Amino acid sequence: MSPFSFTHILTQAVDELSESESYKGLFHQHTDGNPLPSAKALCDIIELARAIIFPGYFGNSTVNSRTMTYHIGVNVERLFDLLTEQILAGLCFGSDDESSCTGLQREEAASVAARFISRLPELRRVLATDVEAAYNGDPAAHSFGEVISCYPAIRAISNYRIAHELLILGVPLIPRIITEMAHSETGIDIHPGAAIGSHFTIDHGTGVVIGETCIIGNNVKLYQGVTLGAKSFPLDENGKPIKGIPRHPILEDNVIVYSNATILGRITVGKDATVGGNIWVTEDVPAGARIVQPKAKK
Amino acid sequence: MSPFSFTHILTQAVDELSESESYKGLFHQHTDGNPLPSAKALCDIIELARAIIFPGYFGNSTVNSRTMTYHIGVNVERLFDLLTEQILAGLCFGSDDESSCTGLQREEAASVAARFISRLPELRRVLATDVEAAYNGDPAAHSFGEVISCYPAIRAISNYRIAHELLILGVPLIPRIITEMAHSETGIDIHPGAAIGSHFTIDHGTGVVIGETCIIGNNVKLYQGVTLGAKSFPLDENGKPIKGIPRHPILEDNVIVYSNATILGRITVGKDATVGGNIWVTEDVPAGARIVQPKAKK
Amino acid sequence: MSPFSFTHILTQAVDELSESESYKGLFHQHTDGNPLPSAKALCDIIELARAIIFPGYFGNSTVNSRTMTYHIGVNVERLFDLLTEQILAGLCFGSDDESSCTGLQREEAASVAARFISRLPELRRVLATDVEAAYNGDPAAHSFGEVISCYPAIRAISNYRIAHELLILGVPLIPRIITEMAHSETGIDIHPGAAIGSHFTIDHGTGVVIGETCIIGNNVKLYQGVTLGAKSFPLDENGKPIKGIPRHPILEDNVIVYSNATILGRITVGKDATVGGNIWVTEDVPAGARIVQPKAKK
Amino acid sequence: MSPFSFTHILTQAVDELSESESYKGLFHQHTDGNPLPSAKALCDIIELARAIIFPGYFGNSTVNSRTMTYHIGVNVERLFDLLTEQILAGLCFGSDDESSCTGLQREEAASVAARFISRLPELRRVLATDVEAAYNGDPAAHSFGEVISCYPAIRAISNYRIAHELLILGVPLIPRIITEMAHSETGIDIHPGAAIGSHFTIDHGTGVVIGETCIIGNNVKLYQGVTLGAKSFPLDENGKPIKGIPRHPILEDNVIVYSNATILGRITVGKDATVGGNIWVTEDVPAGARIVQPKAKK
């Protein structure tokens, strides 16, 4: 059988795969002139945001205090341009109307991007408390610099705080892509819809899941493998889950949850409570309580 | 000590590291003219397969229904070429005989690649059911598009289904590299040997392990951290594990397994059963059963 | 609102973000002429080390036994240059004195790099035992080649052994970045400070955490999701954790720990002991013991 | 002098270079949202056009007659997209009005790009005659394939014919950039405004200059270093040259011009005439004439 005898097989597969019945629902029809969300551009956006928030640790490392304004200025301008394009892509992606990616949406995208940028100083203030919490909570940490450079929690929380801000500003799709990028990088999966206070830290982090409607107070610390999930969710008349119902836990200030613990449903873990590792919690935990796994059998 | 005084140390290390005794068993002898499996090429293969299956979401985003045939055609041809080369690399890698990467093997590789491509329409049909299952099972999902673009489960299951198909066609090594690529990207580790039905979904996914001899029915849902593993395995007369014995669980249709549960050994979790989080299951679970962890101590 | 009307918002954000009060503690001041640790260079270093240790599997795949010396020679020289630069970056990063990245430090960096390279033959010998352990411990493994090419454990343990060696040689920061690179790639988080014997293996691996002061014997095997962590740690008079106190477990020879088990504190798991999955261990486990989770409720 | 003492010098230079008086006339003010002509995109456009015209020699080399439509289809679609963007950039670049890069211009750009593409079959027909002329005219040429792959004339003439077509369609700036790209690559400088017949060839080519208002018949051959230039040009009342006046030579069918000859002004070199090398011609040359340099002195 000469190599050419495969051509028929390939041609037939091409024909079958090009039939519209075959790709229905799996195909994103490109509307001419509309930008599409781009993983590459969103990576650049995260890199720029990190470079602006933590100057010298990310992005151009030659920045010094005398040239700070130049670097922040160029990065902010570029961030604005990239964000505007991606927000526009998100707005068009979500809309059903083919002709909808209009001048109005372009202006809205630029306006949202500008509002996001005006929130960056506040974002930096909160992330500074997260860095402090990670440093104070880990005897193995030697400096803020080490925490910023190495700790996956800082990357995951940075992406979450950026994505959460964009979600609040009404941007579709993009926030979720941003947190999934951190999920892939760190194994920490924080839904952009969650609300999380200051001084938040996650140790090691792989396997952590924080659901869409979680509310987390200040000074909370999670360990690797912790799930803050939904227990079950009501279905609508068609048997589809109803979207948007509060279904994830509330963790009040100063809560600690140890590794691989699973906390499910709209329950409250009260202030200063501690949840031990490898356990399954589906009921409220009182403030100050400390719950642990039953003893193992030997 | 001038920089040059280190030359002696380096030269000595080079000599020691170049002795054949030192690298025995850790060295892949290149046989001239034989291709080697290439991580870069396998990445391209996955990108192409995703672009063919989900047009517009992966690969060239400008495709529209009028130019679909051109894009599918070019992608299928390139996929065929890359796959033929990598399958050949896999075939040669596994064979002991130095001179074995022959014209016959090259033809076999092309033939396997063509058969794989003829399976793509069916692969797309099954993956469409996985997308549907992910969408239906997650109140946080807004559209099929979001599921295809963002959900790590879709990436991991795509790689698994591609790798499983190649394994069935007799390709060595390559399937495992493909699922490990998804493992690194998503934290979901599915062995290409597992058999998995339609409408399969994994929520969040980090830490999921699905072993080589697992059999999974239709409509099964797993959460993050679930292990479907082996309990123990018989050793041969040399104390080495015997390869290929069924040793992983069977999950029948509609089973749900919650986060961090561990199911071990050749046991059966019956139809419609639910396994709670953070538990350790080593015995059959009857159809329709619901098992959970004992209460935590407060 | 024309696009230009956003300029004022951006300019104001730039001014705010450029105030030194705003970035205090989050900013790495670049001292002119001093190199900075570079993620890109450290990736190259790991690639080179893997290419030297496992020739033909990583790096230039065309190496054969006749050209081995050329390839090892070029790779060792390049590794020496890159390592010297990165070690210097680590030494300067850690020092408070702005003018401290001196000729003396440059010479120290070169000397440390040379000593690291002289340890490579020994590193290869130990990693060979890890490959053997992974192969022997997994019925799904078909060859050493498959283990070296595909198994995430080999990547994580390689990075750990390289990082541990650098830590012993007194290099700051760099070792941690190297193990975090493997953490991101594999979901396995091994602190470079841990001490680990030969024939070490980790199955699947996602979610494994091995703390800074762990001591692990020979022939130890861990499964995915295992934590070897600290239970709690003493604080100093300022409420900050005291650094460097032994606070992680000791695992003696031949210990097996199953998936998602959590072992906390400076306890000892004795020789030949087995720890079952999904359990929480905070007390010594005697040699030869086998502890498991209590039965799940149906 | 410490490195930091240079900061003042740099800051002062930055201030001076940022004053609007300093960069007046040398600065292209970016109007938000308007694309700019991109050298990178124009390179891609040329590569695509070459791949479409000479399939298998440029672009994806794996094309065969069975997959031709797929490749041409994808390339034409991509060429249309890139050209539309660049033509739009050209249209906006030239217009004085800041707000002018409008929907209307975007539609015009797409329309021009489509018209250009509909001319590609004719472009290919003419370029085929150029290839034939180069092959027939050079005893050193072994095959059409060698001429297409190696001969700089084919690259320069391809760029010229593409640029000329765009110029006729009313595209500003872009045609000139395209011919200057070939000028840099080959040393052959053909102004896109020149009109050139079929079976045109240039041997070696370095140093050839063909001016804006040249008219060249069929079967013309030039050698390296030939200039078809303007002798002088009338100035307007401000002493500026008047644009657009015919001022370059007319070469009728079958003319040959040998190396380094210079032909200047709106003169006519008649049918079948031959112009010898290294001479300076400023008057009409009759049909069939043969002019040469006076003898050198020994």
Place this chain on the structure above:
Amino acid sequence: MSPFSFTHILTQAVDELSESESYKGLFHQHTDGNPLPSAKALCDIIELARAIIFPGYFGNSTVNSRTMTYHIGVNVERLFDLLTEQILAGLCFGSDDESSCTGLQREEAASVAARFISRLPELRRVLATDVEAAYNGDPAAHSFGEVISCYPAIRAISNYRIAHELLILGVPLIPRIITEMAHSETGIDIHPGAAIGSHFTIDHGTGVVIGETCIIGNNVKLYQGVTLGAKSFPLDENGKPIKGIPRHPILEDNVIVYSNATILGRITVGKDATVGGNIWVTEDVPAGARIVQPKAKK
């Protein structure tokens, strides 16, 4: 007119351009599994050859005398692999028979590549004389290093000497591509068929043309714009030029030709002769003669 209305135009162009009549003679049919000459690979080949011949100036600049063997060894091995592939591509390109790229040709390609490499020490010896000649002949040259790093003549002559060697070894097409690469880079066009002695140099070089059947002695120096071309060439019965007839000049030892001189036909410029600039020479020049242009008119 909506953007989609252009689809018909594009589709029609695709159909027209995909008809086999349209691309006849301009299309390189890819025979499956056959490599094609690759501009990228040939660039790498030239880079490697330069790195081997001039160590430290091209390629890896960190080479020192202690690590020379490692670098030369790796570069020679890689050069052998790349050359074998490209020579094979050249052999297959030229053959009419579709099935001809066989094992026999592969072996021939490897054999030719090996013979080329065995000629490298001699190539280096001759190029050393060219470097010396350039240095001695230019008062502006400060060191051999400057000549090797900066002078376009060295690049053009290196490519020529490599290409000439391959031509002698019977490799088709590739030699011409290699000299055209230098032509594009330097404006110096030397046909690989020319025979050139030692101590050859070209000052500035742009516009120099050296034809296929030129014979050049030792110690010859050319200036920019010099043509050593054919005067005319006999046609065969079909009116096509007869290939391979000696038709370019012979320059004996110690000849100097000044800028823009044109020497045409199978004439001989005798030993020690000097040809002035901007003249046209079509008859023999006696040994030791000095010919110049007639005086310009004022």
Place this chain on the structure above:
Amino acid sequence: MSPFSFTHILTQAVDELSESESYKGLFHQHTDGNPLPSAKALCDIIELARAIIFPGYFGNSTVNSRTMTYHIGVNVERLFDLLTEQILAGLCFGSDDESSCTGLQREEAASVAARFISRLPELRRVLATDVEAAYNGDPAAHSFGEVISCYPAIRAISNYRIAHELLILGVPLIPRIITEMAHSETGIDIHPGAAIGSHFTIDHGTGVVIGETCIIGNNVKLYQGVTLGAKSFPLDENGKPIKGIPRHPILEDNVIVYSNATILGRITVGKDATVGGNIWVTEDVPAGARIVQPKAKK
């Protein structure tokens, strides 16, 4: 003959090529820690300088008058860093003493780089006159923007003016590499040592050569192929050319030289003189004169 039988040939070539006798004079010994001039870095330097001088035309095209300072600031800082490194490389390259690349040289390099940057505003002022001259002198030019974007003369003259400035500041080697980069790109070869006034322009440009000791006034215009060269040069007692003697022409203000003219030796072309094309000038030309070639023979 199996592929392996070539190993002996390769190994022997490696040995021969690694003998120090073989590479003597062609080898740049790397002194550890010393930077080497880098073609890549010098390209970046030219790109940065162009972006600073012509904002919006080169480099980041999104710059507008409100963000000008940020862009100039970042570019100037980066230019300073890159230049310092390359100037240092030039200083070390030229010095014979192996240990000479010292802290003193590093400080000198930074000081020279700073002085160069302080000259940028003046460089821009002069280049603005060159742009104006090109625009005024070419009826085919439509705007300053077209001249800056497309005209090879602007690129060549920019590189020359940068290189000349560095030469005046005492930097070795680097200036020549910079002008040779433009030579390769444009075919215009201007030695960095030449002195050239304002409002300088070159039309088309391929083949132009301007020698080391040329002196060119204001408002001078050259056409393609013009040589301003040396006639002959005195040799020292060893038969080597004596370096640094004035040996190239002086062109006074407002001189025009037409295409392919060759002007040789330390002669003066007086104010307002015109030199016709294709002629050879070796004697002074009086102010206001107009010299042309004798008539061609028909």
